[in-house]
Amino acid sequence: MTATQTGNGARWVDIERGIIGRDIFVSDEIYAREMQQVFGRAWLFVGHQSQIPNPYDFFVSRMGAESVIMTREKTGQIHVFLNTCRHRGMKVCRYDQGNARVFTCPYHAWSYSVDGNLTSAPGGLAGVPQYKAIYHDELDKSQWGLVPVAKIANYKGSIWASWDADAPEFETYIGGMKLYLDAVLDHRDGRPGGSEIIGGIQKWKVPSNWKFGAENFIGDLYHITSHRSVDMVSIGPSGAGRRDTPIVKHQGAKRPPPFASIGFPNHGHGVIGNLPHYEEQDYVPQFTLTPEVEEYYRHIYHARVANLGGQKRGLAAVGTIFPNLSFHGMQPRALFTWHPNGPREMEIWKWYLVDADAPAAVKDVLRRYYLRYAGPAGLTEQDDMENWNYATSASAGMEAGRYPYNYQMGLGYERPAPDLTDAVYTTAVTEQNQRIFYQRWAQYMDAESGDRLHPERNSNFADMLARRRA
Amino acid sequence: MTATQTGNGARWVDIERGIIGRDIFVSDEIYAREMQQVFGRAWLFVGHQSQIPNPYDFFVSRMGAESVIMTREKTGQIHVFLNTCRHRGMKVCRYDQGNARVFTCPYHAWSYSVDGNLTSAPGGLAGVPQYKAIYHDELDKSQWGLVPVAKIANYKGSIWASWDADAPEFETYIGGMKLYLDAVLDHRDGRPGGSEIIGGIQKWKVPSNWKFGAENFIGDLYHITSHRSVDMVSIGPSGAGRRDTPIVKHQGAKRPPPFASIGFPNHGHGVIGNLPHYEEQDYVPQFTLTPEVEEYYRHIYHARVANLGGQKRGLAAVGTIFPNLSFHGMQPRALFTWHPNGPREMEIWKWYLVDADAPAAVKDVLRRYYLRYAGPAGLTEQDDMENWNYATSASAGMEAGRYPYNYQMGLGYERPAPDLTDAVYTTAVTEQNQRIFYQRWAQYMDAESGDRLHPERNSNFADMLARRRA
Amino acid sequence: MTATQTGNGARWVDIERGIIGRDIFVSDEIYAREMQQVFGRAWLFVGHQSQIPNPYDFFVSRMGAESVIMTREKTGQIHVFLNTCRHRGMKVCRYDQGNARVFTCPYHAWSYSVDGNLTSAPGGLAGVPQYKAIYHDELDKSQWGLVPVAKIANYKGSIWASWDADAPEFETYIGGMKLYLDAVLDHRDGRPGGSEIIGGIQKWKVPSNWKFGAENFIGDLYHITSHRSVDMVSIGPSGAGRRDTPIVKHQGAKRPPPFASIGFPNHGHGVIGNLPHYEEQDYVPQFTLTPEVEEYYRHIYHARVANLGGQKRGLAAVGTIFPNLSFHGMQPRALFTWHPNGPREMEIWKWYLVDADAPAAVKDVLRRYYLRYAGPAGLTEQDDMENWNYATSASAGMEAGRYPYNYQMGLGYERPAPDLTDAVYTTAVTEQNQRIFYQRWAQYMDAESGDRLHPERNSNFADMLARRRA
Amino acid sequence: MNTRESAIDALLLQREIETFYYVEAELLDERRFEEWLDLLTDDIVYFMPLRRNVKFGSQDEAENSVEGVDAAWFDEGKHTLTQRVAQIKTGIHWAEEPLSRVRHLVTNVQVTDAGPGIAGARELGVKSRFLVYRNRVDDETDIFVGQRADRLRKVDGAWKVARRVILLDQSTLLAKNLTFFF
Amino acid sequence: MNTRESAIDALLLQREIETFYYVEAELLDERRFEEWLDLLTDDIVYFMPLRRNVKFGSQDEAENSVEGVDAAWFDEGKHTLTQRVAQIKTGIHWAEEPLSRVRHLVTNVQVTDAGPGIAGARELGVKSRFLVYRNRVDDETDIFVGQRADRLRKVDGAWKVARRVILLDQSTLLAKNLTFFF
Amino acid sequence: MNTRESAIDALLLQREIETFYYVEAELLDERRFEEWLDLLTDDIVYFMPLRRNVKFGSQDEAENSVEGVDAAWFDEGKHTLTQRVAQIKTGIHWAEEPLSRVRHLVTNVQVTDAGPGIAGARELGVKSRFLVYRNRVDDETDIFVGQRADRLRKVDGAWKVARRVILLDQSTLLAKNLTFFF
Numbered sequence A, B, C: 001m002t003a004t005q006t007g008n009g010a011r012w013v014d015i016e017r018g019i020i021g022r023d024i025f026v027s028d029e030i031y032a033r034e035m036q037q038v039f040g041r042a043w044l045f046v047g048h049q050s051q052i053p054n055p056y057d058f059f060v061s062r063m064g065a066e067s068v069i070m071t072r073e074k075t076g077q078i079h080v081f082l083n084t085c086r087h088r089g090m091k092v093c094r095y096d097q098g099n100a101r102v103f104t105c106p107y108h109a110w111s112y113s114v115d116g117n118l119t120s121a122p123g124g125l126a127g128v129p130q131y132k133a134i135y136h137d138e139l140d141k142s143q144w145g146l147v148p149v150a151k152i153a154n155y156k157g158s159i160w161a162s163w164d165a166d167a168p169e170f171e172t173y174i175g176g177m178k179l180y181l182d183a184v185l186d187h188r189d190g191r192p193g194g195s196e197i198i199g200g201i202q203k204w205k206v207p208s209n210w211k212f213g214a215e216n217f218i219g220d221l222y223h224i225t226s227h228r229s230v231d232m233v234s235i236g237p238s239g240a241g242r243r244d245t246p247i248v249k250h251q252g253a254k255r256p257p258p259f260a261s262i263g264f265p266n267h268g269h270g271v272i273g274n275l276p277h278y279e280e281q282d283y284v285p286q287f288t289l290t291p292e293v294e295e296y297y298r299h300i301y302h303a304r305v306a307n308l309g310g311q312k313r314g315l316a317a318v319g320t321i322f323p324n325l326s327f328h329g330m331q332p333r334a335l336f337t338w339h340p341n342g343p344r345e346m347e348i349w350k351w352y353l354v355d356a357d358a359p360a361a362v363k364d365v366l367r368r369y370y371l372r373y374a375g376p377a378g379l380t381e382q383d384d385m386e387n388w389n390y391a392t393s394a395s396a397g398m399e400a401g402r403y404p405y406n407y408q409m410g411l412g413y414e415r416p417a418p419d420l421t422d423a424v425y426t427t428a429v430t431e432q433n434q435r436i437f438y439q440r441w442a443q444y445m446d447a448e449s450g451d452r453l454h455p456e457r458n459s460n461f462a463d464m465l466a467r468r469r470a
Numbered sequence D, E, F: 001m002n003t004r005e006s007a008i009d010a011l012l013l014q015r016e017i018e019t020f021y022y023v024e025a026e027l028l029d030e031r032r033f034e035e036w037l038d039l040l041t042d043d044i045v046y047f048m049p050l051r052r053n054v055k056f057g058s059q060d061e062a063e064n065s066v067e068g069v070d071a072a073w074f075d076e077g078k079h080t081l082t083q084r085v086a087q088i089k090t091g092i093h094w095a096e097e098p099l100s101r102v103r104h105l106v107t108n109v110q111v112t113d114a115g116p117g118i119a120g121a122r123e124l125g126v127k128s129r130f131l132v133y134r135n136r137v138d139d140e141t142d143i144f145v146g147q148r149a150d151r152l153r154k155v156d157g158a159w160k161v162a163r164r165v166i167l168l169d170q171s172t173l174l175a176k177n178l179t180f181f182f
């Protein structure tokens, strides 16, 4: 990556040398720029359609540092609006979720519709008290509705939005990573979608820059030593460790392709999982402590074999979709966002996933496992947040600021991923995906990034391969 | 208003289109500039003479973000000084009120006089321990007294001050708004002054920009819908609603001129009340739940008719004197300041007023009514602060920042106010006064505002009328 | 001092007129610059060797706003490292003190040695999990060890360090002030060193700029009036006042040279104490409330007479070594640092000192006296922090900011100190030392200070004498 | 009755009063406000003065604003308290919509006087201390600490609050509003 | 037994339960976690729901996440609690290394029901309120306030917690983690 | 005496001690400091150690500074405590002028031992927990939480504090000073 390619980005990120300055984690200026350049232009995860099943249901979410309302109108169509009144800015909805046909501002009662039938446009300004008498019919209501997102996408039930009308289409934005997002969202038996959100979103504030979360989940296999304490106490669903390791033991078994870090340089996404394959590996018992769940997994394994046949598939352990949506794909199974609350704090939101039609007993076991593993009370993730907290504060030091961080692991050892047109991979533990993430971040931070924000016209993938060691 | 007219101000405020940017409510830079340009040059309310009735009494108040001491010297003269030692800045007085002949700094005991007899000048450096021995008589004490305000005015007992020696005289600064300030400060029977402060100033911190308070009280009749909950429970002194509505019911009664928003474009002040008139309307019973108070109002009504005769008078419900003094003129009756504590917090100070010679029983009923209506525990004002709080936080959003606020209500419908030379008015609900406030604010924020800070040389009034619709 | 001499410094500090702007105590910009220019280049006190007596002992301290680890390797050599991992910045040691052969980062387990035998260099990167497999032996470990200080000095057991490789040697940096630092660190019987730290460092946060502490202890004799309340209750070790006053009463007694403010203009240090002398004054009883302690002091007095003979000596009451190490030299006896936590907060760390071989009973009496005098619960120092707190907040005012502080006391009355080559002194109460401190501060803040950071090439001493009044 | 028996009477009374306060706290925090109103006499005086910073020695006359004369945070009776409850119940009292999460921690319960006596007391003086925690919407959080000096009166066999003087340990109120009860 | 005697029984029980909670708090804050585990029945249900901001009138169904169905902060039994203790004891549970300084202040202890009766009770419903203060490393500080609704059961003559529902008065958790016990 | 009677003795003692602490808190917060001094024996030991962050397993020896040997926040007797009171009373002790608004919330009162026995005890070990709230001038606010481990001794028929060890749950003190009493 050269300076000309990334403009401002290069000031902080030197991908060729695997060096990144500490100030990107603490600088107020860089943070303000992130709001505009990254969160103002990228696709952001907003929520899941299963959270608003009925007409007029709404869920209040966030995009970057701002509050948004995800609504479902009578027709079933889903909308996302900025949660602020156009008159004086009052937050029009201060509930976490609910059902409402109209959002009436508490201050002067301007009322916004969520239903195309009530006014000309969803989110449009439906009611303005004394409109004729005091606005003399001159206020152009069509210009003063709730601010809608520029683009919205519903991908297998997951709702995404962007403030940038020039943003690439969602499927272009997600690129080959789609295969791994499917692995999270699809039913375990292979049916598209078919997962749902467990009621209740965990939300908590962590004194850490948001990127520490994103980079950790995009490919930080290296930090497992940090979790030794939880491995020692064995919270895994089959007893040992903290999760099942789906590795076939016996000879001549069908195995999936190697577990690897797979990154998408033109997109900024990355995942730790198995390379694409076309056949299921042999069944490996899971959740053996709870026979009914093990039975369920055995059952859907066979269903999956039947449903998918020779289709291409991937397996995802953890991953991040640029910029701030990460996921757990296997154990536990969740989507989470790293919302920026200033450079030194983030607010984590966690959505837990299960197969929508799984038996209650199975859902219960999974839920309990998820909760002991993840979130602020999760035996595993508590230690992650501790590391991010103190990494953030240490990034602010005057003297420390002279020593950039090291992202050199596996630098130059990336290979083109088979069966993927836009991905590289490394089987050994590597920081390949973190480099991909920050290179993409630098491009978004670059004022003149223009074309390169469109993955298909970006050259990171080609450049990275060109830089490979012989 | 053109850019040349307001210089920097125009960056944020577009009065001709009725559009104001959100960042004026959250930007640190704008806030710092406000301190210099607005609070460093405008007249600010400091307190009331009835708070320091005796020689050497003092009351610690604020001007903008800074602490000041209002003192009364033996001669009865009132002074206002910055509450900081000239030696190392220690706050010389950390009491809220009291009586002292000298303010001795806790740190090194420099002592400042409040009495012209003790040293050459009030606030002068009266005592410097070991002056001769260690300062060798060389320290020029006359240059190191407490910092006095550049200008001070006592208007009917209300004390005002400015840091700007070039500020217009107070009566010029207040302009035609004087009529409505009189309505607040004069005795209800029409005698000039004659009101006093109820002991105890309410002070509390609100996570809101200070301007949301000022703009609300200058003319926001529109937000009454926000108070529906209190109207429903009827805290008014005659039972219904939250206050008495002094409207004569019977046929052919003497009525005051219409209730209107009256604004002073060259000054930045505004009021909601009745246009000037020369005769009292017929008596309308008030406080009917408490006969002794109703009786008092009936009695002073007749006294007022006699005292005022054919004099011009006004009636004020609520108003704001630029920049941060607002008042309730009828029910309740109070003066309050919106002190800036950074862009996102203000500290509200509330002084409650009653006729000084009203019977104790009347004062008691009024006081109880004021307290249930106003302040942080007031059933009415609690909801105002909630709106300002969330309007402020929403003003900070990156995406939200792209959507300025709407101040178009009644734009172009202003008329010259009869019997006032420098005011416009609108009888319908309007944002006329808010526009006047922010246009004036923009002029103060403008570095080269110069002459325009003198109302008599300002053209806002003429410009606004020139912009009126046919 | 002219503008050319101090460059940026002159913007804030006018030593010739004895005027210093308030913003140096509150400005974020000035604070950020202090971190680089002052704390990034000066010698800073880190701790005392008696805190880490054994191999592998460590003590976590601070340099400016950053955490550092002071370690002792097996050879006994002491090192100081930045307490942040080179990989992602995690704070590698979160204990206050302890014993460890290696510091293993909690996040990814990079392990840093404190022992030259474990790896090539102390603080070097001893262990990198899976080094060969994932870093392909390509990571240059020698470049990624803990960040060591550029310079370190052990002066009579006190440990000092600097981030600046071009900093003068410590003894040059300390200059003639050495005589007074000796008075604090040496055994009371005159033996070099011989003092030790009482276990337990007091650490607390104070809402004050760090310089208010430094300037108070460098020479603020003037503020004793502030301590009148403690003098009235007599916490002194002999009953009266708050400390013993070692003044010989009887006729013809041997007295020390006058008590004076002694400052080092080329260095920025200063002390309140007695000018150098070559003979002990007559014994003056101390701690008369506790005979065993009085006896101890009498005993070591005679030992001191014998040990020192005709050597030069000084007596130090209080002093500051630029920038942020202050001390109490007599009663109590302590070293303390003013750590900056942003412009408006400091964290004070206090190390109490006693003769290492004093009897337990003596140590106990001293310790109890120190604790009732000093620290956040100390009857004396509580009032100091109160003053600094409110002096800091008052420094931030818009209007107040127009009124610089007064440092004119004794301006022009400095005399060359006898028996010292680089010091001036004033016997009367003066702000000489404060001026010296801020003049030095201004030089450090000056980007082009270059040579002047080397005391021997600095001209402040000569300039000050040249400016003296006839 | 011997001293041991009267000591036991005091114990029983203490427990009775602590229970009263715990039940009151529960009603408030579970937002059972009408039931809470039933714990107040119809002539209750509910007073919370302003606090001031004044010179040493003048605290007694100047530290607190004066009941019935000066401004205060609260100086009211049951009628207004009932209106406050009614306002919350409208569901459009925006300062409490959505409702705050409020928790009353009551400590240091001291029965200071009992009339006519411990046994068969019909009126009590009781001091207690509170920490009121209020959290709402996303992260709005306030902590209020102070003392309540109550007069309790027995009405139809049940204790009710006849007078409550609340001393909040703040001079400038460190909250945007007081939309809940102490 | 006359009413006075049964009133005294209630006093004794109240005291017994308060002591139980004070001892529990002591074990937790002195990090005697294994001893604390002994105060829990083997079948304990330890549940702490998420809290939500919802429209007036819908609190009952929507304010708290549902036990056994929804996500929560804690929804577990003794096995997991025991693992939490074991993890802290490894000495490498970084979120608790160095250990936090935790203090449990327990107030408003209310015995809401006793079975079969006050005298000789074998199972109790008890509500109490807590302020949990957590401070660690340099200046990390969290204050948690809320209510515990417990079922206590007498096992081998000693009270044990059979069920604990913790209501934390926060919607968005204002802490980076929950590495301690309520 | 049967067990019920001795249980009642324990109740009476507990109440007596809780009252003692509530009265003490009242004297402190009403700034009746001389009266508070009367609640301390002349030989009282008043100790508040420093707290440290140390490696798991070394807490017992290293977490708290050692009484009589190390530095501490307080390690003194009645004479110094009396001087502290006298200093405040000068009216020119700037760190307490104007006076702070201080409130002591006392909880978890546990009598840990009584000598020679519950009935007729003359010396007691008592643990309690505190939340001390301090607010002053405009918006200075500090919250201190921790434990007091006291020895109470009966002198002339009245309980007095003979020894108080205060554990503040902070390592770096998060306040500018300690100008009040725990």
Ligand code: FES
Residues within 6 Å of the ligand: A085, A086, A087, A088, A089, A090, A105, A106, A107, A108, A109, A110
């Ligand atoms: S702010 Fe929403 S209607 Fe006025």
Ligand code: FES
Residues within 6 Å of the ligand: B085, B086, B087, B088, B089, B090, B105, B106, B107, B108, B109, B110
């Ligand atoms: S600061 Fe006021 S006398 Fe020094």
Ligand code: FES
Residues within 6 Å of the ligand: C085, C086, C087, C088, C089, C090, C105, C106, C107, C108, C109, C110
């Ligand atoms: S941050 Fe220290 S090893 Fe990664």
Ligand SMILES: [Fe+3]
Residues within 6 Å of the ligand: A223, A227, A380, A381, A384
């Ligand atoms: Fe992890």
Ligand SMILES: [Fe+3]
Residues within 6 Å of the ligand: B223, B227, B380, B381, B384
């Ligand atoms: Fe209003």
Ligand SMILES: [Fe+3]
Residues within 6 Å of the ligand: C223, C227, C380, C381, C384
């Ligand atoms: Fe001092």
